[in-house]
Amino acid sequence: MSAWLPTAPCTPRDCSTHQGPSVGVLIGSLRLLAGVGLVLAGALVAPFLTLLGGAARDWLTRRWARMALRLFGLRVRVVGEPPPGRGPGVLVVANHVSWLDIPLLAAVFPGRMLAKSEIRSWPLLGALAALGGTLFVERERLRALPTTVRTLSTALTAGSRVIVFPEACTWCGREHGRFTTAVFQAALDANAAVRPVRITYRAPDGEPSGAPAFVGDDTITASLWRVVTAGGLTAEITVLPLIPAGRHTDRRELARDARSGIARTVTGDGVARTAVADRVPYTAVASDNANRPSSSVHQCVNSIPAPASSARTRS
Known part of the structure; x- marks a missing residue:
């Protein structure tokens, strides 16, 4: 992985825990078969x-997206302003927690996703993504970024709804990364x-659940099983x-405005709090000068754990 690509401190061991009931092997297997089917x-x-x-x-x-989430064992809850119908082009930006983010956003905001180019070559899913109008970005090639920006701008000008994850890699949902701009x-x-959108996965008690988090060196197999067995x-x-x-006329100001609402963590008591990692003043990420590629639809490859001293928020 290029050293300038964003990374997250979240790891499966520290973050992927579910404070709630679990279902048995039989129900989990049925969910898995139904969802994959x-x-x-x-x-x-x-x-x-x-x-x-x-x-x-x-x-x-x-x-289709709502049914897929339901078969994997999740209920969908939409909070806030009602999802709009078709209209002028709009950029939908969301925090990135899991592969589940993709069907969740599709259940509310069908549109053109921005994804890393490697997904194009994945068996079956790559073809499905391409047919769905996915816009692919070559994250490892710095020189490809201007072309990606032009492609996004063209799609927005044509009236498309474009969905991106500006954190550029997955976080556990209790913490949030800086937005690339x-x-x-x-x-x-x-x-x-x-249109900023906040994604949260909750346990039955209303508190955030780490079961859906797809972070660090997690595998899709382990993540799938963790999701389908969480109750x-x-x-x-x-x-x-x-x-x-x-x-706004400056992309940094626009990124700051979009991130401010997304980074607020709303707990089970309905109170919005700012995560510890987000209480420092916002500064433009290094990518503003380095022009890092912006977003992916899946976790960063080989995400690097943060030092033990990194500030963290736990449930």
């Missing part, structure tokens, strides 16, 4: 969705609004107020 069915149907109109395609995508330059270039998980998506086009 629906994903495979979606891959087979995806080519035909391109023949449908935008509204019909969005409706089917929402239904290149994607916000695309919104400025396209004169597009920005009472709720996938919560908080739709934050729209940042209208023209409010």
